[in-house]
Each structure stands twice: as C-alpha cells, then as structure tokens.
Amino acid sequence: MHLIITDAWLAQSRAIYLSGTKLVVAGFVASLGLMLVAAGMYHWVFLKGAREGWPVIGSLVKLMVKDEFEQRDRFMRENLDHMARRLGEMQAKLMQLESLGERVSGLAGVNPNDIKTQPGRGGALVSGRSLSMEELQATLTDLDKLTDQRVDLLTVMESRLFDQKVKKMMVPTQQPVALGILGSSFGWRIDPLNGRSALHTGLDFPAEPGTSILAAAGGVVVTQEVHPAYGNMVEVDHGNDLVSRYAHASRVLVKKGDLVKRGQKIAEVGTTGRSTGPHLHFEVLVQGVFQDPQKFLTAGQKLPAPMALAAVRLPAMQPAQPPRPK
Secondary structure, X not given: OEEEXXXXXXXXXXXXXXXXXXXXXXXXXXXXXXXXHHHHHHHHHHHHHHHHOOHHHHHHHHHHHHHHHHHHHHHHHHXXXXXXXXXXXXXXXXXXXXXXXXXXXXXXXXXXXXXXXOOXXXXXXXXXXXXXXXXXXXXXHHHHHHHXXXXXXXXXXXXXXXHHHHHHHOXXXXXXXXXXXXOEOOEXXXXXXXXXXXXXXXXXXXXXXXXXXXXXXXXXXXXXXXXXXXXXXXXXXXXXXXXXXXXXXXXXXXXXXXXXXXXXXXXXXXXXXXXXXXXXXXXXXXXXXXXXXXXXXXXXXXXXXXXXXXXXXXOOOOOOOOOOOO
C-alpha cells in the first residue's frame, strides 16, 4: 500500500510504502488505540456520570445494574430451587433410613432410643470459610450416595433378621405350659400304669385342669383327634419335618388346617386317654423320630434359631406312631 502525504499548497509531498506485515501491525495499533479511547470514554462518561448523577447516564447505569441483579437473582432462585429439591429427597431418604433402622433394631432386639443419640464432636477451629455452591453440591451428592448405600445395607439386614426371626418362631422352644413344672422327663422309666420299663417319648407337665396349653412354635395343625392313648391330641407341623404333639387335653380349641402362632392357646390341660392325672404330655418329632423336647426348650434359650434345630437332632429311637393299648 502506498500513502502520499502533501501540504496545503502541494509544494511538498511524501510517499509511505506499507508492506503486508507493516499493515497488520498498523491495524493492530489502531485497534488498540480505539480500545483505549473507548475504555477512557467509558470510565470518564459512565462512571463519572453515574457518580455525579447525570440524568441520561444515571438512567442507563441503573438499567444495566438492574438487569445484572435480575440475572443474579434468577440464577440464585434456580439454584435454590434445585437445592430445595435435593434437600427434600434427602429428607425422604433419611425418613426411610429411620424407619428401616427402627424395624431392624426391633428385629435385632435393640431399643431404637439407645442408638439415636448424636456422637460427641469438637476440636479447635484453625480456620473457617463459607462453602461454595460447587462444594455444597458435591457434599450433597456424596451424602445422597451414602444414604443409598445405608438404605441398601439396612434392607438386606432387615431381610436376614426377619428370616431368622421367622425360623426362630417355627422352632418349638416356647414352654407349652406357663410356669410349668416338669413331672416326668424324656427317656426310659417305670410305666406308672403297668409297672414295666418303658420309653417315655415326651415331657409331662402336671397342671390344674383347664390350664392353658400353648403352641411351642408357629405352624399348621395337622392332627386333631381323640386317641386311645393320648386322649384329646393336637399335632402342629412347623415345617422342615418338625412336628410337636400335645396330649391328654380336656378341651381342644383348634382344628385341623388352622394356622397357629407361637404362644397361642390351642387347648386346655386334662387327663383324657391313658393318664393317671391332669397333665400335658408334650412331644417333639423330627423326620418322624421322637426327640427329647427338653433339648429344644433349652437350646432355644441359648442358641440362635438356625442352630437350635441342629443342636437337638438325634438318631432314631422309636417310630413316630403312638403306641396302641393292648
């Protein structure tokens, strides 16, 4: 590019030649100069006009500041709404955790009030600052993941504890007569009617006629009949080839097919059948084999339910069918 500069009378002239590089440098310098002039104008006009309250400049500045504040308020409201939703979700999860904790503690036999106290915390404050929005968001995200993990863990614990509780309720470890005194134990003895040595296949609990007979565990009534030897008899199937038998009752309160709960009254003590006086004859059979019921009653007080059944399994001793009178 050639530039020719002359004076007013065209007496003198000067030619300037600009190559491509010089032209780019000249354009950059001109742009920089314009930016500096614009910055100076902004500083002198807008800032000074805003400070001194010039009518037009003051109104423009107020509109710009108002628009900026509105944008900030809108941004804050959107973030606060998002945070409020997250906090609502966290509150719902915490309520779910509290409910799960109460159920799990109930199954585990722990008082929920004993684990609700906050642990002590403290220490010297070295330095402190407010959390940024990003840090608060990250903290909530971590807390959300932690509560999800706790919910999953407590749900698994509740399921396993409930399964153990069900198994425990289905093992005959409940005393069939409240405050019952053991009159005759399981094993060989002198038969009270014929004076001969005979195997006693259960436990005898002497009691007053009409005393409540309680189900030793939950299950289904599979037999309710009048037997020549056992008198009024009830058999309850607890699953896993485990059956309990209650004999010599004066009155039976359940029938075949009924579901019974652990500790439910199913009959009343009597002296029907082959009996010398009012008492409950209580038997336990595993896979059709007579077992010592005392081992169940004792094991239920010391061992967890899954181990209680294993602890009382014995080899076969007698057939499951009641003996018939001669």
